[in-house]
Amino acid sequence: MEQVLQHVAQTVEKQLDNELEKLDAMDSNDLEAIRRQRIEEMKKRAKLKQEWLANGHGEYTEIDGEKEFFGVCNKSENVVCHFYRSDTPRCRIVDMHLQTLAKKHVETRFIKLDVERAPFLTGRLKIRVLPTIGLVKDKKTKDFIVGFTDLGNCDDFTTEVLEWRIARAEVIEYSGDLLVPPAEARRQRALTVHAKKTIREKQDSDSDLDFSD
Structure with missing residues (x-):
């Protein structure tokens, strides 16, 4: 179970890292183009x-x-x-x-x-x-x-x-997971948060170890 939770947390973190890398690679012209596109979308x-x-x-x-x-x-x-x-x-x-x-x-x-x-x-x-x-x-x-x-x-x-x-019939705009009912989606998010917290606590615990003679 712990391995599954760690895998889920690592997958989420990797996705976030990829998005941050994309943002870091953008210059001012790219950001301005995105801003103009966003304004046009808001007007429409x-x-x-x-x-x-x-x-x-x-x-x-x-x-x-x-x-x-x-x-x-x-x-x-x-x-x-x-x-x-x-x-x-x-x-x-x-x-x-x-x-x-x-x-x-x-x-x-x-x-x-x-x-x-x-x-x-x-x-x-x-x-x-x-x-x-x-x-x-x-x-x-x-x-x-x-x-x-x-x-x-x-x-x-x-x-x-x-x-x-x-x-599920695509007649309303929906940002959630269409394959998973809301209650189950919340449970999965809670498991992900718990997995990330467990990993951080383990890393903090490992960093406190004293390997000196």
């Missing part, structure tokens, strides 16, 4: 954000029916749609989480649609279990989150678990 991002907000992003809203659903998908590249029914308690749990995520991920449109208002669409998408979350990218349905099976199969799942599951 700000413009995109304005367009997103104008199209209803940043809020979790209910739409009236199938026609509006297709209209939303035509205007927004990324769409998260909660197919619900008002008499289904678990749908209210999804509402709570999506309200939070809509504010965080303005790059994506978050909506909800009562299945009773969209019989053709729900039949076409073969929606049988509620709640179902449809994940749409570039006008195509990429994935569905059906019930809570993918969320730990419990009602008290966290917002970050739902965020991670949505991110």
Whole structure:
């Protein structure tokens, strides 16, 4: 176990060293070019954000029916749609989480649609279990989150678990590990920190040894 932890810590440190070497090798012209590129990226991002907000992003809203659903998908590249029914308690749990995520991920449109208002669409998408979350990218349905099976199969799942599951369909921007659930990712980070601390303590201990006669 100790060898595994040391290997993980050494790998992380090597990656950091490589990045620092790249920075050290840059001259003032390289840094200025990076700065200008970053400014341009920030301007483009700000413009995109304005367009997103104008199209209803940043809020979790209910739409009236199938026609509006297709209209939303035509205007927004990324769409998260909660197919619900008002008499289904678990749908209210999804509402709570999506309200939070809509504010965080303005790059994506978050909506909800009562299945009773969209019989053709729900039949076409073969929606049988509620709640179902449809994940749409570039006008195509990429994935569905059906019930809570993918969320730990419990009602008290966290917002970050739902965020991670949505991110796996690439309809929101996500900086974490798509292959590892958030709780497991935190555990791995803790192991890495522990490994680095153990290595430092061992090095400090070795440096205190007295080899004099």
